[in-house]
Amino acid sequence: MSGADDVEIPEVEYVSGSGVPIRGNDIDTDQIIPARFMKVVTFDGLGEFAFFDVRFDENDDPKEHPMNEERFMDSSVMVVNSNFGCGSSREHAPQALMRWGIDAVIGESFAEIFAGNCLALGIPTVTADSETIQELQAWVDENPDGELEIDVEAETVTYGGETIDVTVDDAQRKALVEGVWDTTALMKSNAGEVRKKAQELPYVEERQIPDAE
C-alpha cells in the first residue's frame, strides 16, 4: 500500500502576485480564524472566514480592513510584522489564508508552528527586518496592483524595479525548491527503519509495533 507515492508535490521556487499589508505584531491564530469557525470536519470554505472578527462587525457588515478593500481582492502575498501566527497550532489559520488566495507571506518573524503549517501547504514564510517590511507594506499600500516576486531559492523579493534580500529558513527553502515539502511519502518510504527505531526504544512494547507490511 503506497498511495502516497501518487501525490504530486509541486516545487515552489517562485511566488508572485500583488500584496496585501496586514499590520501589527503578535497577530495570533485566534484572530486569523476565530475558534467558532473551526467546528467543521474539513478545511473547505474557511477562506471567507479569514480574519473574520477584525473584518466584520456584529451584524456581519464589513469594517475597515485591507482584506475588505476592492484593491486588495486579488492579492496573493501577505506582508505582515513580527510573531505572526502565534498562539494556537490550528492549521485552520494558514488553510483559511490559502483559501482566501494567499500563496506566500512576508514578515518580520513567524511563530514556529504557524511557519511549519504553512510549509506543509507549500506556502513560503519569508522574513526580513522591521524597516524593510515597513517599506514593503507602504509600497504595497501605494501599489495595490504591483507585482511582488519572491525567489525562494535566491532569497530575494523583487518589487517596483528593486530587488531586496530576504531570508528563507534553510530546511524550508530546500523543501520548497526541491518539492519535498509534503513529507508523508518521503517518510513512509523509511518504514523499515522506523520499525527498527520502535523496537529499539525501551518504552515501546512489542504488541504496539504492527507487523511489517
Place this chain on the structure above:
Amino acid sequence: MSERTLYDKVWENHKVTELPTGQDQLFIGLHLIHEVTSPQAFGMLEERDLEVAYPELTHATVDHIIPTADQSRPYEEDAAEEMMSELEENVREAGIDFSDPDSGDQGIVHVVGPEQGITQPGKTIVCGDSHTSTHGAFGALAFGIGTSQIRDVLATGTLAFEKQKVRKIEVNGELGDGVEAKDVILEIIRRLGTEGGVGYVYEYAGSAIESLGMEGRMSICNMSIEGGARAGYVNPDETTYEWLEETDYFQANPETFDELKPYWESIRSDDDAEYDDVVTIDADELEPVVTWGTTPGQGVGITEPIPAPEDLPEDKQDTARRAQEHMRVEPGETMDGYEVDVTFLGSCTNARLPDLRRAAEIVEGREVHDDVRALVVPGSQRVQRAAEEEGLKDVFEEAGFEWRNAGCSMCLGMNEDQLEGDEACASSSNRNFVGRQGSKDGRTVLMNPQMVAAAALEGEVTDVRDLKEVTTA
C-alpha cells in the same frame, strides 16, 4: 558522552534518519488526538489510501467542543455532534484507544495523558494542539503540530523536524504564599517576550522548579508556547517517578516501571550540559502576576503599575496601546480593583486537583460576588470525581460557583461557555487574545487559580494575599 541536554538525548534516541531537506525524521512515541484538529488529517489519509501506522501509540479524547453542562447525546449543537461522531468513527476504524465520556477518563488532552501514565519521561509526544508542551513536565519532548503533520504522524509514526536551541531557565528560591507556578511562567513570558522563545526549547530548572509538584510543572511547561517556545521540559526526578508509579499504566505493569526507570534517569540533562542560553529568575521576588493586555506577555505584578506604552520597547508600543484600549486600563494604575463579570477556573494550565484545592481554600465559607458568573470546569472526569469525593464541589457550589463537567470550555469558547459582549473575565487559562473566550469584545485577565477565586468573591481583580490576611488576622 556527556555535555548533553535531555533535549539532545531524546532527539538522538528518536532520530530515524536525516531527510533530504536537512530535517530529521523523528519517531513519535505518543500521538494524542482530539476532535478539532484530527478529522481533516484522517480525511487526508483516506484521500491517499493510507492507514494509521501505529494505532497503539495513538490515544484520543474529546475536549474542545464537548458541552460542559448537558452532555447527553446527540449534543444540542449539530456541529459539535458531527465532530464527535467523526472522531468516534475514525478511532473505531483505526483501532485507537479513546477516552470518551463513557470511559470515565475523558478530559482535556493535556490532563488525560499524564493522568493515565502514558505521558512518560524520554518519550516524543505530539498532538495537534499547541499546549502539548505541557507533557514536557515529565521530561518528555512534547510539541504541538498542525493538521498536515498529524497526517504525517498517523501515516508514518514519525515527523520531520528541525532541531532547535535550548535555553535553560533557572528559577531559584522559594515562592511566597499566594504565588504559584502560573506566576513563574507569566513572569518568564513577560521578561523574555511572547516571541523570545522562537527557535528555542525551554529547560526549566532550579530549586523553585524542583520543589514544585507535577501539576505546577505542567502549568509552567504548558505556557512555554505563549513565550514562543514550542516545547519546554523539566528533568525527571523522584517527584516525576512518584506520580508515574501511581498511574493506572504502571499500577498494572509494576515491572515495566522498574525496567524503564534507568532509561528515564539516562535522559536527564548532564550536569555539564551546554546550553545556548541561560536565564535566571529569583522566585523570592515574585508576586502574583496578572495580565493587563491581550497577549500573555503583557503581565504585571498585582501591586505594580500598568506600564505606559511609551515606556515599552518601540516594537511593543503599538500593540500595548491597542491592548489598553481594548481592556480599558490606564497606565499608572494597578490591576487590583479591575472589575470582572465572569471568572473561569479551568483549562489545561490550571484545572488539576491541587489547583482546585488551593482555590477552594480561598472560597471556603465565603460567597461569590453578586455580579459575577463563576465557573469551575475540572480538567478531566478523574479530577472531577476526585474533587467531588473530597468535597471541593460542595465548597464551590455553596459559595455560588457553577460546577461543570470536564472540557476546554471557556478557555476558547468553542462550546456554549462563552463571554458575552464586553464582559471581563478573570481566568486561570493561558490566552488572553482578543476574542479568545468567545466574544470579540470580551476582556480576559490571566492569573493563578487562587487569584481567580479571589476575583470571584470580590467581583474585581484582587490580591489574594490580602484575603488570606483577613483569614489569619
